Amino acid sequence: MTFDRRIRIAPSILAADFAAFGAECRAVEDQGADWIHVDVMDGHFVPNITFGPQMCRAIRPHVRGVMDVHLMIAPVDPYIEAFASAGADIITAHLEAGPHIHRTLQAIRATGKKAGLAINPGTGIDAVAHLLDMIDLVCVMTVNPGFGGQKFIHSQIDKIRSLRAMIGDRPIHIEIDGGITEDTAPLVAAAGADVLVAGSAVFSAGSVAAPEGYGARIRAIRAAAEVARGAP
Template sequence: MTIIAPSILAADFARLGEETRAIAQAGADWIHLDVMDGHFVPNISFGPAVVKALRPCTDKFFDVHLMIAPADPYLAAFAEAGADAITVHVEAGPHIHRSLQTIRALGKRAGVALNPGTPASSIEPLLDMLDLVLVMSVNPGFGGQSFIDSSLETLARVKAMTAGRSIDISVDGGITPETAGAAASAGAGILVAGSAAFKGGPDAYGKNVAAIREAAQSATGRDGVRC
């Protein structure tokens, strides 16, 4: 099954609630929320208050991606705000295993993110604590970047490492109908798309989401039934 998770980082921030409803109604499976602190990455986005404000807008799965350091002091706040999954970066704190334990103790799915320069082997000691691995196919911090081809190798390595485990594999960065097929073929079951999902305004959202899904399904033969 291919899951399409539009990133609201590419939405119109002046209409964020309406945008969240619109992309959910357009066929999004999950809503991806990119949280940036201006420290771990060179940009600032939003915090738990925005996640809480958006939670009543849809019952879709909230996939919260924390590009912040340290992450641990904020895990409970994002859980309380309505996150369904919380993903932290390997480099976001000195005790990543403890961070994942905390996320699970909060009743949320625990994820870890790999930057383009982070080796896939770094998650080997964490496999028993993971529900999700997010492979970054751009350097985190800004939307609208081009897909980094070497991320396909990382996806393939993560797929091999997680074989036989109930761990989802996600990819984030430069996902378009042109790159979705290769990413899905390499192992990604969750495709995070920002600009490609939100371009053209609400009337185009359904077409945008469908195009990404169709490209992934065509490359893999996966069922596109939504979760």
Template sequence: MSRPVLISPSILSADFARLGEEVRAIDEAGCDWVHVDVMDGHYVPNITIGPMVVKALRPHTQKLMDVHLMITPVDPMLDAFAEAGSDLITVHQEAGPHLHRTLQRIRALGKKAGVSLNPSTHEDTLDYVLEDIDLVLVMSVNPGFGGQSFIDSQLRKIEAIRAKIERLGKPIHLEVDGGVDAATAPRVIAAGADVLVAGTATFRGGPAAYADNIRGLRGA
């Protein structure tokens, strides 16, 4: 079945000295969403940004703010990221003791809810929450840093999750993050993904290249 492919550039690969300008640039270049990677130096081995930066970036785009929380414990931070302007909040399956309760809280805050699976996390962990989410994010690299190589084994996971979504019959997005570029995007889309997170592949070449980079990914 043919599905529209959405492009959600990860600002992790943007110029952090001019983040507002970078967000406006990818918006004007035709991105569908803006992907914000939040890392705490605890759940993943890196520290990036917090809710204050999300709030500062919010006026720079009307596109969906796709906020990926790589933090634990995640529950105490949900309200702050919702108030900062997140539209979709994705948490990791392992980021708290009660995933269902976490997803309920995100929904209660008026936001779309997503669950992310690390490369070693089995897709069956979704079985009892799939009806409660708007998005599944498959990590095709180990989270923590941009610019990593795609892990081929995740294609089987994408296929398995797409089958679960089709059986359920709900409009749940299947997003893939990690090593997505012009070479891997066709394989990811063929496996069943409909949202591509691309940092390096979007931001390479500077602002003049962003539109062509996004078109190239979408054309895959």
């Protein structure tokens, strides 16, 4: 994974056809997706249950690019090795998931994977400053975690802008998860985000049988973000 700040679109398979995950991953990548985002939920840290390491292992052969695994679980540490072994390229843990986030990030890094730090809408960024040497990605939740299809929380835009200033020239991605559409993508890109997680916005536009809709939506979100950021 070579670091740069170009806009990346990461469709969340939480919004895909659960009976056809492999085909869905291939379809969105063929249509221009940069990363595949996997939302792992435990019914404890968040009020929903989704996937585990076995599912990640099953879809890994179908993902040519980056598998971006977002752990909305608590505790995190006992499961890091399992998700690393299942083929995750990035493993993201929540700041709020436990009292020892520095240790968690160390454990992720020890597996050889990229380490991400997610923060909920109600969480400030002061603690992030003390973790910048441990992370490759900050995931800003622009919805409350637990369900797909929620509305974007506009108050998070200032948080994104502050994070971008805090990160400076460090090689750390700012990822946005929640409510990303053609309308909200420009707002977060202009504030400094470079990885946009889009679930319903992408998967509602097509199907495995008609994947062109996926491509149209991915291109539209990317173009809106690039224009807002002033990319050529």
